[in-house]
Every structure is written in C-alpha cells, then in structure tokens.
Amino acid sequence: xxxxxxxxxxxxxxxxxxxxxxxxxxxxxxxxxxxxxxxxxxxxxxxxxxxxxxxxxxxxxxxxxxxxxxxxxxxxxxx
Numbered sequence: 001x002x003x004x005x006x007x008x009x010x011x012x013x014x015x016x017x018x019x020x021x022x023x024x025x026x027x028x029x030x031x032x033x034x035x036x037x038x039x040x041x042x043x044x045x046x047x048x049x050x051x052x053x054x055x056x057x058x059x060x061x062x063x064x065x066x067x068x069x070x071x072x073x074x075x076x077x078x079x
Contacts, residue, residue, distance in 0.1 A: 001025075001043055022047040030058040037062065041071055 027033025
C-alpha cells in the first residue's frame with residue numbers, strides 16, 4: 001500500500017507517506033485485518049483483503065456497518 005514500516009524488535013516504526021495505494025493483502029489476525037480494512041478505505045484505488053476469517057469473528061457485519069457510513073465494500077466468494 002506504500003507505507004514505510006520497519007520492525008525494530010517488538011516495535012513497528014511507521015513513517016508517514018503522502019498517500020496509500022490499493023493492494024492485494026491477507027488479514028494476519030483480528031487487529032491487523034481491521035488495520036488493513038482501515039488503510040484500504042483511505043487508499044487510492046482498489047484493495048483486496050483475503051483471509052478475513054479473523055475479521056469476521058471479531059467484527060459482526062463489518063462491511064454492512066462501514067457501508068452504512070459511506071464506505072464502498074464488496075465481499076466476493078473465494079470458491
């Protein structure tokens with residue numbers, strides 16, 4: 001997505017960028033997945049987030065709730 005992120009031990013150092021770009025990603029866990037959804041909403045272009053099982057377990061109807069706020073989210077089947 002274009003962010004400059006470096007891991008230093010147990011800390012992630014994030015340097016700001018002017019804009020994020022849509023990308024294909026995988027949701028590694030609940031908080032990471034929610035962070036990717038948030039980043040994707042602020043990015044230019046289209047993002048695809050796979051492996052959404054953690055997000056689905058932690059956030060009931062996340063796409064419906066965000067769509068109600070004006071987000072453009074579309075869930076596609078993987079099979």
